[in-house]
Amino acid sequence: MTALGKLFRTTTFKLTLVYLTVFALFAAFLLAYFAWNTRRLVTQQIVATVDAEISGLSDLYQQGGIRRLIFSIDDRGSRPGSSLYLLTTAAGEGVTGNIGSLTTGILDKSGWTETAYRRIDESDTAAEHQALVRVVQLPGGFRLLVGRDLQERERLHDIIISAGRWSIAIVVVLGIAGGFFVTRRVLKRVDAMTGTTQRIMRGDLSGRLPIAGTNDELDRLAGNLNVMLERIEALMHGLKEVTDNIAHDLKTPLTRLRNRAEEALRMAEDESQYRAALEGTIEESDGLIRTFNALLMIARAESGQARDGMTTFDAAEIAHGIGELYEPLADDKGITLRVEAPDAAPMRGNRELISQALANLVDNAIKYAAPESTTLAPDQSPPVNGAQPEIVVKAVGEGDRILLTVADTGPGIPTDDRSRAVERFVRLEQSRSQPGSGLGLSLANAVARLHGGELRLEDNQPGLRSVLALPRGESAVAASQSAPREGVPIP
C-alpha cells in the first residue's frame, strides 16, 4: 500500500480522527447551546421590557385617559433606542406611534408575535426590520402594540454561529494535520522496529530493536523484545551446541562399539569367543543407550521442554528417599550416609528430574569419596582425611529457595576445575578410573537451570559440597507455612 495509505490506516491516525470527531461534535453542541441560550436571554429581556412598558402604559391610560396615553407614547417613542409603539382604534386606524408599516394582520393577533416593520421616520422604503411585538386590547376598544427591534439579537446570534463554524473548521484542520504528523513519527519508529524484526527473521539473530530514549511505551516494548531476542539467541546457540555435542559425544562410543565388533570378527576363533564378543557388544550398546538417554534428558532440561511436568512435592521427602536408596551402597564402600531434612520443604518442580539430579550427586559422592581402597580391613590405616568418610544429604529452606545439598568428605574438586566439572563428559584427573558416563553433574546442572535455580560446587572443607539451589515456586510457598513434617528416620 502507498505510504499515505499506510499512514491513514494506523491506529494512531484512526484514534486521532475519532478523538477529533468527538471533540468537534462536542464543541459544536456547546456552541449551539450557547447560541440558543443567549438568544433566549435576549428574548427574555425584550419580553420583560415590553411587558413593563405595556403595564406602565396601561396604568397611564387607566389614570389619565387616552390623552395621557398618546402623550406618553409620543414622548417615549421619540427617544433614541426606544421601543416600538403603535396605538390604534378598534377599527385599526392608527392613532399614534413610531411604526410606519407592519406586516398585515399583526394587529389582529393578540399576544406575542414577530413581525417585519418599518419606522415612521425611515426614508428608505426598501428597508425592513424585524421586531418582537405584543398587542393588547385596552378598555374602550383601543389596541396597543409595543415591541422591540430584534436586530441586536440576530446579530449576536450570527456572531456566535459564525465564530463557532470558524473555530470548528480550524480545529478539524489542525487536528488532521497534527494527527498526520504525529502518526508519521510513530509510524517511522514502528517501521524501524519492523525492519529490524524482518532482518532478524531472515537469520541475523544478533539484531536488536532500536531504542529512541524517550522511555515511552514504544521504548519499553522495544526493550522487552530485545531481552526476549537475547534469550532466543542464547537458546539457539545452546541448541546448536547441544546438537554438536550429542553428535560428537555419541560418535566415540559408537566407534568403540564398531571397533570391538570388527576386532571380534577378525580375531575370534571359537564359539565362546564369538559369544563373548557379542555379549560385549550388547553391553557396549546398553551403555550407549544410557548415554543417549542421559544426553536427551539434559537437552530437554536445557531447552525447557520438561516444564510441563511440574508438580508440588516435598523436597525433604526426596532427600530421604534418595538417601535411603543409596545408603546400602555407601555402607558397602565404608561410607556413612545420613540425611538431615527434619522439616517439610515443599516446592514446585519436576519431581523425576530433581530425584535424578540428587541421585547423580549422591552417586558421585559415593564414587569419589570412598576411601582409597575398598578392601581396607577395619583395623588398617584410616582413610585419606583421617576421619570416617561421610556423606550428608540435606534439604533446607532458605528464603525463597530450597537447598538440596550433598556434602562428602572426599578429595573434593579444586576451585579451578569446578566450572569444567559440570560440562558434559568431563572426568577430572582424579576420577578417570571410575566407571560412569560423566554426565551426572551436567544433568544436575541442567535440572537446576530448568527450575530457574543453580548448581553450586563448594568446598566442604574437606571434600565437596554440591548444592542444588531451587526456587520454591509460588504455590509451594503457601504450603510451607504449615507445621514441620514428622520425619521418618532412616533405619
Next chain:
Amino acid sequence: MTIATQGVPTPRTHKKDQDSEVAMRLLIIEDDRDAADYLVKAFREVGHVAELATDGEEGLAHALDGQYDVLIVDRMLPKLDGLSVIGTLRSKGNETPALILSALAQVDDRVKGLRAGGDDYLPKPYSFAELLARIEVLARRRGGREEMVYRVADLELDRLSHQVKRAADEIILQPREFRLLEYLMKHAGQVVTRTMLLENVWDYHFDPQTNVIDVHISRLRSKIDKGFSQQLLHTVRGAGYMIRDGR
C-alpha cells in the same frame, strides 16, 4: 557397575528358572516388521505363542476377537495409534492386560499411557528379558486374588502385621526391605527386573547407573537366606531376581 548381559536368554536357562511358567497367548501390535519378527521368534523360544498385527485397526480387531493373555502395543501405529486401541478396548469392557512400548520415555508419556488404560509402560529400546519379565507379571496378575500372607517354602510374610518369619523364627526387616521382599514374594516364581523394583518399590523412573538395587538385594538376602540350606532369593543372570522355592 558391570552391566549384566542383557540379551535374549537361551531357552534352556530361562525355562529352568521359570518353572511356574504357562505358555501364554500374546498379541503383538507393532508396525516395525523387524522388531515384530524378532519378538515373535523370541517369545516362541521361551514357549509362548505370539500373534502379530501391523496396524492399529487390525490390532484392535484381533484383540476384540481373540482371547489373549497379554497385549503388547506399540504406541505409534498406522491407522489407529496404540493408546486409542487400548482406550477402545477398555471402553468395550475388554480388560486384557496391555503393555505399551514407546520411544517416548518421559514420565508424562508414561502417565498418559497408563491413563489410557495400559497396565505397564516400557520405553524403547528395551531388553527382551525386561519385556518378558513384565509380560509374565502382567499375565499372572490377571488371575490372582489378593492374599494377605505370602509363602515361599518356609518363608512367610504377613502383609497385615508386617511380620516376616522363616522356619518359624522371626526376621526383623527395615520398612524398605519389607516392601522389597513383599514385591518379590508377590511375584514369586517370576523374574523381577531391577527397573521393576525401582519403579514399584521406590517409585523412581530413572536409571541409577550404578548397582544400588543389587546392594539392597544382597542385604535382604543376608537376612532371609543366610544360615539356611535352601536359598530362596535367586539372581537371574541377564534379567533380575526371583524368589523361588528351589526344589
